[in-house]
Amino acid sequence: MALNRTVVGAHYGVRGWLVQRLSAVVMGVTMLFFVLALLAARPGDYAAWKGLFSQGWVRVAALLFFLSLFSHAWVGMRDILMDYVKPTGVRLGLQLAVILALVAGAVWATSIVWRA
């Protein structure tokens, strides 16, 4: 009986690889725009700083930046833990801790950006 099995893997690695690169590009572009906005506005006090973050495009860019940041950090931390932490239980525990921290960070960052 012929089994139709794929022998080239499930491509989980490719997904992480792609997320890492796309998120890097998104962060690079959003940071470039943010630095240009900073240089143009030169916010020197609270009102100006808050004013910068209350602009619609800055909010969208900041949100895109943070979501990319936390996806990027997940792939990177996952790779580091996979390479250096050999006992499965310890590794899974640390990966869980990283996931919780990143999800909490993403929620926190979103609330900061949308409240401003």
Add this chain to the structure above:
Amino acid sequence: MTDIAVKKKRPIWFNLNLLNLPLAARVSILHRVSGALLFVLAFWLLYLLDGSLASAERYDNVRQIVAHPLAKLILFVVLWAFLHHFFAGIRYLLLDLHVGIERGQAKSTSVAVFVVSLALTVLLGGWLLWR
């Protein structure tokens, strides 16, 4: 017989000491070190951003925090980690596109990553933190 004898004499010891690594490997391991540092310190930076946008009082408080010498030192480390990670990351994106994969080019882009990230760390750090 002689083949086996020759094979057994082959050195199977690699010196993986950080200081003896090729330049590209040092860029690589420091990419990991800087990435892990940024992961940890991102939460402190998020705390500072949160405070700076919360209210005028907390904005002033954040300015006091980042004026502390210890905070400046940590921010200096953040700046180095970011710049190294940023420029080494651009190098990896280019390598993925098969730009600079020749041995000589790969070495000179490694040198460029170190020179640009360290120089910008000193210049931007001096300008932003100890002006």
